Amino acid sequence: MPRIDNSHSAPGSGTSSQVEAEYPERFRVRLAGRIDQVWIPAVHDKPLYQAELIVAKSKPLQWASPLALIGMPIVEPPGEDFDDEQEDSQNAETAISDGDQQQSVLGKNPMTESLEVRFPSHPPFSVGERVTLIWHGQRMVPGLLAGCLLRCSGVISTHTYPPVMYNPRYEIVPQYFLDKDPRRG
Secondary structure, eight states: OOOOOOOTTSSOOOOOOOOHHHSEEEEEEEEEEEEEEEEEOOTSOOOEEEEEEEEEEEEEEEOHHHHHTTTTTOOOOOOOOEEEEHHHHHHHHHHHHHHHHHEEEEEESOOOOOOSSSOOSOOSSSOEEEEEEEEETOOOTTTTOOOOEEEEEEEESSSSSSOOOOOOOOEEETTTTHHSSSSTO
C-alpha cells in the first residue's frame, strides 16, 4: 500500500473547525481552484494519483438522487458553474410557492417533508484552504498538473485534514482566459 505523506498539511490543531463544526462529515461539494502539488506513485506501488487543490471558491451541493447515497454516479450538466444569483432567485420562488400552500391549510400544521439538506449560509471552504484530490487506479490524470485551474465536484470527507475527495468529476479551466484579455488581442 502506498504511503501518503501528509507533511504538507497546515500546522496547528490538524482540523478544519469551520467545516467540521457546521457541515456533515461527508457531503457533496463543488470546488474551484488551482492545483498546487501532485504526487505520482512509484512504479512498484499501486496506481494512486493525488493532487492538492488550493480552493478559490466552494459550494455545497444537494444529493441529486437516492442512488448517490449508495455510490452510484450522479450525472451533472456540463458547464454548470457557480451562479449564486440564479440559485437565490430559484430559492425565493420556491419559498413563495411554499408559503401559498401553507396559507391554504387552515387549522392544521402542514407536514414538513424536506428532501434537501440545510447547509449554513457560508461556503464550506474559505479561499486558500487545501483539499486533497485522489484518483484510485490511475498513475496519471491527463492535463492535471501543478498550476492548472480546476473545477471539480464529488463527495468530500472531512474526517481527515486536509479534507479528501476521492475520484472527483473535474473540468480543467483554460488559463488562456485568465492570462490574456481576448478584447486586447
